[in-house]
Structures are given as C-alpha cells and as structure tokens.
Amino acid sequence: MGAALKVDMNKAYDRISWDFLxxxxxxxxxxxxxxxxxxxxxxxxxxxxxxxxxxxKVFRPIRGLRQGDPLSSYLFVLCMEVFSAMIxxxxxxxxxxxxxxxxxSPSVSHLFFADDALIFFQPSPVTCLEVNKVLHNFCxxxxxxxxxxxxxxxxxxNVPDDYRDYLAASxxxxxxxxxxxxxxxxxxxxxxxxxxxxxxxxxxxxxxxGLTSLHLSSAAKLVIINxxxxxxxxxxxxxxxxxxxxxxxxxxxxxxxxxxxxxHSRGIVMASSSLLYRPKGLGGLGLRHLGFFNSAMLAxxxxxxxxxxxxxxxxxxxxxxxxxxxxHSHSSLSRPSWAGNSLMHGFRSLQSGLTWKxxxxxxxxxxxxxxxxxxxxxxxxxxQLMDDFVYWIFTRDGNFSTKSAYAAFIQGSFPVTSDxxxxxxxxxxxxxxxxxxxxxxxxxxxxxxxxxxxxxxLCTKGIPVDPLCAFCHTSQETIDHLFLHCPFTRRLWSCxxxxxxxxxxxxxxxIHWIAHEWKSRSSSVRDLDVGVISPPLGxxxxxxxxxxxxxxxxxxxxxxxxxxxxxxxxxxxxxxLALRMAxxxxxxxxxxxxxxxxxxFSLRDHCSKDIxxx
Numbered sequence: 001m002g003a004a005l006k007v008d009m010n011k012a013y014d015r016i017s018w019d020f021l022x023x024x025x026x027x028x029x030x031x032x033x034x035x036x037x038x039x040x041x042x043x044x045x046x047x048x049x050x051x052x053x054x055x056x057k058v059f060r061p062i063r064g065l066r067q068g069d070p071l072s073s074y075l076f077v078l079c080m081e082v083f084s085a086m087i088x089x090x091x092x093x094x095x096x097x098x099x100x101x102x103x104x105s106p107s108v109s110h111l112f113f114a115d116d117a118l119i120f121f122q123p124s125p126v127t128c129l130e131v132n133k134v135l136h137n138f139c140x141x142x143x144x145x146x147x148x149x150x151x152x153x154x155x156x157x158n159v160p161d162d163y164r165d166y167l168a169a170s171x172x173x174x175x176x177x178x179x180x181x182x183x184x185x186x187x188x189x190x191x192x193x194x195x196x197x198x199x200x201x202x203x204x205x206x207x208x209x210g211l212t213s214l215h216l217s218s219a220a221k222l223v224i225i226n227x228x229x230x231x232x233x234x235x236x237x238x239x240x241x242x243x244x245x246x247x248x249x250x251x252x253x254x255x256x257x258x259x260x261x262x263x264h265s266r267g268i269v270m271a272s273s274s275l276l277y278r279p280k281g282l283g284g285l286g287l288r289h290l291g292f293f294n295s296a297m298l299a300x301x302x303x304x305x306x307x308x309x310x311x312x313x314x315x316x317x318x319x320x321x322x323x324x325x326x327x328h329s330h331s332s333l334s335r336p337s338w339a340g341n342s343l344m345h346g347f348r349s350l351q352s353g354l355t356w357k358x359x360x361x362x363x364x365x366x367x368x369x370x371x372x373x374x375x376x377x378x379x380x381x382x383x384q385l386m387d388d389f390v391y392w393i394f395t396r397d398g399n400f401s402t403k404s405a406y407a408a409f410i411q412g413s414f415p416v417t418s419d420x421x422x423x424x425x426x427x428x429x430x431x432x433x434x435x436x437x438x439x440x441x442x443x444x445x446x447x448x449x450x451x452x453x454x455x456x457x458l459c460t461k462g463i464p465v466d467p468l469c470a471f472c473h474t475s476q477e478t479i480d481h482l483f484l485h486c487p488f489t490r491r492l493w494s495c496x497x498x499x500x501x502x503x504x505x506x507x508x509x510x511i512h513w514i515a516h517e518w519k520s521r522s523s524s525v526r527d528l529d530v531g532v533i534s535p536p537l538g539x540x541x542x543x544x545x546x547x548x549x550x551x552x553x554x555x556x557x558x559x560x561x562x563x564x565x566x567x568x569x570x571x572x573x574x575x576x577l578a579l580r581m582a583x584x585x586x587x588x589x590x591x592x593x594x595x596x597x598x599x600x601f602s603l604r605d606h607c608s609k610d611i612x613x614x
C-alpha cells in the first residue's frame with residue numbers, strides 16, 4: 001500500500017521567518033559577513049498599499065521573501081532543505097517509511113520543487129500521525145502554514161475505501177483519485193494517451209488564435225514557433241514521449257499558422273513540409289519538428305541517466321528496468337509505465353550516435369561475447385590508463401547536445417533532394433548571415449525555392465485566379481517573368497537609383513541574374529588587393545580605407561578607432577578619413593568604391609562633380 005500527500009503551503013514566500021532564515025544560513029556554514037549582506041537585502045524592504053488610488057504610509061515587514069526577487073528562490077530552497085532533512089531523519093528513525101517502485105529500488109519519501117511538496121509513505125494511523133508531526137514542527141520553526149483546503153492525499157488502489165476516509169480524516173485533508181498535473185505534466189496517465197496530452201493541443205490553439213490577428217511576417221512567425229510555442233512545453237517533451245497523433249496535430253497547426261496570411265484565411269501550402277523542417281544550412285527554414293525534438297529531448301534524459309548513475313532517477317529506472325542500459329538487449333520492458341516507455345525511446349534514439357572509446361577494457365566483457373571482446377582488446381589502445389567510456393559522435397568534444405541530436409534526426413528523415421543540390425551548404429550559411437532584414441531573407445528564400453505565390457503557381461494549386469501578368473497581360477505571371485521579363489518591371493529596374501544593367505531579354509533565370517549582378521557589383525570592392533599595406537600600430541587586420549591610383553595601384557591606407565551610433569555613421573566616418581587623406585596628398589578628382597548602399601545614396605546626393613561614388 002502507498003499514499004502520496006500533496007502539501008500546499010499558504011503564502012509560502014510571505015511567511016518565511018527571518019530568524020529561521022538566519023539560522024539556516026549559519027547551519028549551512030555561510031560566513032557572518034555574507035549573512036549580514038543577505039540580512040540587509042531581505043530586511044530593508046518597505047511597502048505601500050494603494051487605498052482608493054492613494055498610497056498609505058510606508059511600512060516594513062517582519063518576515064517573508066519578496067517573490068520575483070532573483071535571490072528569494074535560492075533562499076527559499078535552502079529553507080526547504082530543512083524540511084527535507086526533517087523528513088529524512090523521521091524515515092531513518094523508522095517513524096514512517098517511503099514507497100518503492102520495486103524491491104531493488106531506493107525508497108522515495110518526498111519530492112520538492114520550490115513551494116510544491118509531495119510526501120510519499122506507506123499509510124497507517126501511526127504513520128499519518130508522524131507525518132503530521134513533521135509538518136507541524138516545520139511550520140512552527142519556519143513560520144509556514146499548511147493550506148488544508150488545497151492539500152489532498154491519494155492512495156494506491158489496494159487501500160480499502162473506508163480505510164482511505166479514516167486516514168484522510170486523521171490528517172484533515174480530502175481524498176483525491178488522481179494527483180492531476182504536476183509542474184505542467186500529467187502524473188496519472190491512463191490508457192488514453194491522446195486524451196492525457198490534449199491540453200498541449202489546446203494550449204497551442206489558444207496561443208495561435210491570439211497571434212493570427214497580428215499580421216506577422218513569415219520571419220516573425222518562424223521565431224515565434226521555434227522560440228515561443230515549442231519551447232513553452234520543453235519540460236513535457238523531455239519527460240514523456242508524446243503520442244504521434246498529438247505530434248501530427250500540433251505540427252499541422254504550426255505549419256498552417258506559418259502559411260496563413262490572415263486570421264480569416266486557411267493558408268496555401270506552397271512547399272512540402274520537409275523543406276521547412278530541413279536545417280537552414282541545407283536550404284530549409286529550420287522549422288522545429290515536434291516529434292524529432294521530442295526524441296532529442298528524451299535522448300538527453302537517457303544520456304543523463306547513463307552518465308549519472310548515482311542520481312535518484314537513474315537508480316529508480318535501473319532498479320525497475322535492469323535491461324534499460326543494455327545496448328544488446330532487445331527484450332521489451334516488463335509492464336512499463338509511460339515514463340519508462342518514454343525513457344526507453346530516448347535510449348533507442350541515443351544509440352544512433354553512440355560509440356565506445358576503449359581504455360583499459362574493463363567494460364568490454366560485459367558488453368560483448370568473449371570472442372568479440374578478445375578481438376577488440378587486441379587492438380591498439382591508449383597508453384594512458386583510463387576507463388572505457390561512451391561518446392557522442394555528432395559533436396567534437398563527444399558530449400551530447402540536444403541541438404546535434406535534433407540535427408542528426410532531421411537530416412536522416414528529411415534528406416536533401418535534387419531541388420537543393422545546386423546550392424551548396426556553405427552558400428546557405430553565408431546567406432543566412434547576411435546583415436539584411438529577416439523578412440528580406442525570407443523573401444529571397446521563397447524566390448530561390450520557387451514558392452513565391454505568383455499567379456501561375458497559384459493556378460497549379462487549384463486557386464481560381466487569372467494566370468496572366470497583372471502589368472503586361474501578355475504572359476503568365478511566373479517568378480522569372482514578374483521580376484525580369486515583364487516590360488513594366490524592366491523599366492522599374494532601369495530607372496531605379498541603383499544603376500542596374502539589365503541582361504538581354506532572352507536571359508532565362510531571374511535568380512541567376514541576381515547572383516551575377518551581386519557578384520559583379522561586389523567584386524570591384526571585395527577583390528581589391530590591399531595586402532601590401534601594413535596595418536597601423538595597434539591594428540591586426542587590413543586597413544579600413546585604401547587610396548588607389550587609376551591603375552589600381554595602392555598609394556596608402558589606414559584605420560582609426562571611433563565611436564559610432566550606427567553602421568552607416570561608421571561607414572561615412574571612414575569616407576571622411578579617406579577624403580581628408582586624399583586632400584592632404586593633393587588629389588583633385590576622386591572615385592569612391594563602397595559596398596554600403598546607404599553611403600552610396602548619401603554621396604550621390606551631396607558630392608561635388610569631382611567626386612564619383614559607386
């Protein structure tokens with residue numbers, strides 16, 4: 001038989017006794033000077049109360065910790081350590097016993113997280129009396145008060161109903177059939193797994209309903225999905241394997257949110273989901289796939305259990321499932337809980353990236369048969385004595401990381417197809433590092449993959465629109481026509497301030513022309529040979545400005561540290577230094593080469609006829 005008591009403390013932070021806190025700090029061995037500093041931080045607080053909009057007189061409290069203060073949570077944890085020590089002492093004195101998940105597992109008497117407390121014991125009238133004594137003793141010395149209305153007890157199924165009511169009445173709490181959720185996690189998971197994790201879907205739907213009306217850009221939606229929505233239930237993903245049905249529903253909701261343009265539209269899917277899930281370095285968007293991220297988080301838990309066998313969770317799982325760490329065991333777990341199944345899934349996911357590093361060979365015979373172990377030990381081994389250890393092959397240092405595991409799972413499930421082979425991975429990394437607005441990067445990404453919603457593409461998706469170009473009404477509105485071949489667009493390119501030279505009309509690809517134009521416009525600035533000029537004293541890089549003769553002969557250069565409020569101010573300051581240096585050397589006509597568009601516009605509008613900028 002077993003029981004779990006959920007203890008709710010009334011205003012836990014506000015009731016901490018200061019005298020108790022000072023004694024706790026002394027007991028933990030903190031120096032008096034440090035304790036004095038903490039006393040000043042805690043006891044010098046003052047409050048005012050608004051009554052009908054008017055503040056009252058300032059008053060000072062005599063107990064309590066301020067919630068929201070970064071220091072308060074650490075001080076409260078130290079105080080709860082006293083409660084933990086009192087429970088452990090009562091258990092060691094055999095006043096009551098904790099519960100075990102199996103015969104070989106360690107006894108668990110309590111679990112704490114901040115002011116949330118769960119106390120486990122084997123129920124009996126004497127045990128309930130002793131648990132009450134521990135609670136009351138802690139409340140007396142710490143100033144805490146148990147909220148009996150919100151506290152409850154849950155018994156195991158083999159405790160009779162009348163016995164449950166009698167024990168609950170002796171502790172002055174009510175009986176509940178389920179603990180409910182703890183730290184956002186469902187504790188009692190029945191056979192209906194999808195029903196247990198339905199709150200995840202409801203949470204995503206509620207968050208998306210408030211975001212769809214904000215008219216966010218695609219780049220902003222990507223950040224919200226990866227950094228806000230998915231990370232909001234990281235803790236659940238790292239403990240339980242989410243059912244595939246729930247995973248698919250959430251993934252579809254997130255994909256639909258990314259493609260939708262307004263709260264009233266359903267959104268048009270212009271590309272496959274594999275392209276969006278693919279990492280950015282391989283031409284995708286890096287949209288977080290909930291299933292693979294769940295596997296990566298569970299693999300992290302399995303890595304922790306494997307490398308920290310002394311912690312409580314590792315000891316419990318290894319006692320309950322002895323074969324869970326055996327890489328060669330293919331037997332299923334005996335009557336596992338959903339948490340056990342989830343951790344086993346983490347170990348299976350972890351196996352794809354684990355490799356043994358052989359040291360003294362102490363663990364080889366336990367992992368392999370005698371013949372295989374003898375062949376392994378006959379190989380060359382390190383001269384320095386060390387234990388055999390497991391390392392993660394997807395990181396340089398061999399330590400597991402969720403990022404590397406997720407990238408490995410994604411690349412294995414969504415490999416690069418023929419549509420992304422023409423652009424190498426190195427180019428994609430440079431593309432995402434360009435110092436331009438994220439929404440421009442997203443626009444160019446759609447152009448590169450041909451998923452810009454032009455009329456011809458919408459027709460192929462079954463949308464009833466006119467495929468002809470809205471400007472010339474002569475050809476279908478494709479990406480190449482709209483941005484390169486349309487007469488109206490060509491006039492816009494020609495009369496713009498950039499001075500772009502259009503290619504011939506038979507030039508087929510807009511993307512190839514943009515790449516050629518970018519390369520040609522940047523080569524004159526980026527490919528100048530200024531390596532012959534020594535940097536000034538204190539600088540270890542090339543000069544920031546170079547003066548050249550008409551034959552591109554370097555005449556000098558320099559650099560200077562400066563304070564600038566923006567990048568355009570720094571660029572203009574460099575131009576000012578170059579003009580002063582040229583003036584001192586007696587140059588009358590200058591041509592300025594720059595890769596900064598803002599400087600180019602400023603100089604063209606304000607420079608004299610003797611200075612030409614490009």
